[in-house]
Amino acid sequence: MDGFLYQYLVGGGVFAFGVAIAWRQGYVGLSGKPLRNLLMLLGGLFVIAGFQAWLQYGSMTERPQIAYTGDPYVKDGALGAPVDYVIMVGYFVSMLVIGTWFGKGTASTKDFFFGGQRFAWWLIAFSMVATTIGSYSFVKYSKVAFGYGIASSQTYLNDWLWAPLLIFGWLPLLYFSRVVSIPEYFARRFGPETRKVATALLLVYLVGYVGINLFTMGKALHYLLGWPVLLSAVIVGGISAVYVSAGGQTSVIMTDLFQGAMLLVVGLLLLFLGVEALGGFESFWEHLPREHRRAFPAFNADSSYPAVGVFWQDGIANTAMFYFLNQGMVMRLLSARSVGDSRKAVIAVFLILMPIAAMVVASGGWVARAMVHGGALDPSVGGDEAFFVVADLLARPGVFGLIMAALTAALMSTVDTLVTAVAAIVVNDVYMPLRPNATDKQMLSMARISSWAIMLIGIALVPVFMTFDSIYSAHGAFTAAVTPPLVVALLLGVFWRRFTPQAAWWTMVGGSVAIAASILWPEIITPFAHGVPMKEVEPGFLSGASQYKFMRAFFGMVVCTGIGISVALVTKPRPLADVKGLVWGTVAEALAAYKGKPGTEETSDFADARAQASDDDERQGPGQLCVVTLAADLAAALEAGEGDLVFVTDARAWLGGLRASHAVVGAVDAGLEAGVVTVGPTLQRVLGLDGNLGRPLKVQRLY
DSSP states (O other), X not given: OOHHHHHHHHHHHHHHHXXXXXXXXXXXXXXXXXXXXXXXXXXXXXXXXXXXXXXXXXXXXXXXXXXXXXXXXXXXXXXXXXXXXXXXXXXXXXHHHHHHHHTTTOOSHHHHHHTTSOBOHHHHHHHHHHHHSOHHHHHHHHHHHHHHGGGGGGGTSSGGGGHHHIIIIIHHHHHHTTOSSHHHHHHHHHOHHHHHHHHHHXXXXXXXXXXXXHHHHHXXXXXXXXXXXXXXXXXXXXXXXXXXXXXXXXXXXXXHHHHHHHHHHHHHHHHHHHHHHTTSHHHHHHHSOGGGGOSSOOSSSOTTSOHHHHIIIIIIIIHHIIIIIOHHHHHHHHTBSSHHHHHHHHHHIIIIIHHHHHHHHHHHHHHHHHHHHTTSSOTTOOGGGHHHHHHHHHOOTTHHHHHHHHHHHHHHHXXXXXXXXXXXXXXXXXXXXXXXXXXXXXXXXXXXXXXXXHHHHHHHHHHHHTTSSXXXXXXXXXXXXXHHHHHHHHHHHHHOTTOOHHHHHHHHHHHHHHHHHHHHOGGGGGGGSTTOOOOOOOOOTTGGGGTTTTHXXXXXXXXXXXXXXXXXXXXXXXXXXXXXXXXXXXXXXHHHHHHSSOOOSOBOOOEEEEEEEOSOOOEETTTTEEEEEEEHHHHHHHTOOTTOEEEEEESOGGGTTTTEEEEEEEEEETTXXXXXXXXXXXXXXXXXXXXXXXXXXXXXXXX
16 A cells, blocks of 8 residues: 555545535535635645645656765764854743733733634734644654655645544634633533543643653753753743743744744755755755655555554544644634634645645755765764754854754744643633632632643653653654544544433543553554554563554554444433534534624624723623624624624734724614724723724624
């Protein structure tokens, strides 16, 4: 079997199911906006599949390998020049200043966890990419790129297979249900017992991710400076915890905007420097061995990186986990000003930013392999050090500091998201059930305390991950073991109305037990391994975690699905009336609950407006939003009436929603001057209008 054919046969089934779901709900069709959506989905699939097919099967020229004649590469002390470390320190300080400054207005848990739910799609998109690229990504994918070439991008180019199910199936239910956390969704869909299991599994997943990222940064600083791995993790973790605990989601999104741009620009700079050093793109491309230019590695021959294993572990289990269940990503999507902006962010990430990110994180490995083939780099250089060696050889003083700052940005932009995500679960699913009468101020304090505690636990996990032979092994083994029970339970719960609370509980508990058994006795995965050989390891406690570390994801998905379907068929489902707004096909009910009355997902164009101060700080509706009064002409332009939701924002689009808020129309007043919207004290503060009511505004009707 060929990796390309396998991915698009199996993954194509996931994509087709998502299109069918979207069709049944009217999101895609053969005319109007549904036709546009259908063409967008199919166009994205054909572009990605076409590119991968060319890489896999196209005819390409390969230059003869040139023997290396230089001196052996020897690391002599710390890499870089003093100016590089000045830049790195300056970057740390900048992120602290930016994060704490933008988070200074955080006054509630809604602000802390969702940033006021007001950000534009492009801010969300950059922040999602910054979250996706962890510090482990540069080291992990540079190593894979050095050994397997462009096949390292397989992980980043299969996300689009999930696009229909995510943007037209799960996202509207998630957004309109007003859930704060994924365990809260499990509670409303299945009950409190299932919520407890989901909470435990998600905390293991998220806190483990914090540990992996801190471990990676510790290894990086150890290689660069000779610092102990654990000490390095403590320093970087402490800096991230300061601004996260100060400002929550707003601090995270704004620092991630800078860090996302930093990652993309500097990663591409390293690729450019490598291409230039090899004499241009043609020379670079032809010095990559042909096998290193394939989109997929060998199907099952190499247990270290089999195409079938990467597909199931990264493309199916981990991608679904990351975009559907990762609390950090969920909070990012819920921070958008509308469900439409969330969709735009996902599309931009999947089709544009993630392919660029694939080049960014793997650039060090590709360049190193081409330089070895072209005789410009000592072939004894290992994959683990490829990123650092290439950066040190190619970058001038100052530029090397930027590259190392980008590595730091990758860590901080992922860890800050994970910390706020875990804090949200701790507050919403652990603290609130124990203290149901807690005030918002008390919950905000608990969120900040949790942020510090989570970072400390992540640091404590660093020695555990140090026992693995590589970051890639640690990451692959961890995600393959943890993700299948949660992924199967959520997907069946959302897209199969008959899926029962008992089935969800047994899927997560029984599936976790089966996966744990596969670590103790990895031989049970052999029938599911697609011919991938079981890796030989030194005997030891939990040594089985490194065996079948990719195919364990397929084993887990099959076992969990089997348990879930079997239990669901012999247990009684909840009535549809109890799960409306939580399962596919009931988006209208979710929207009505979100808005407080029936509506559609259509929004108006933005209309120009100006503020008039009001002393009234009344709040209304399910979201307890501030109430505004619209002038008659403004209401007519928006086609808005009493009870409708509106989005009021500073007219400067480049702010991306920093000065914006949702509101409820309390009345339409023909006596107001043309274009006026009244704003109470809270809205004046959020919109930054204190003492400057003349600043232009824009207003949009939602749903």
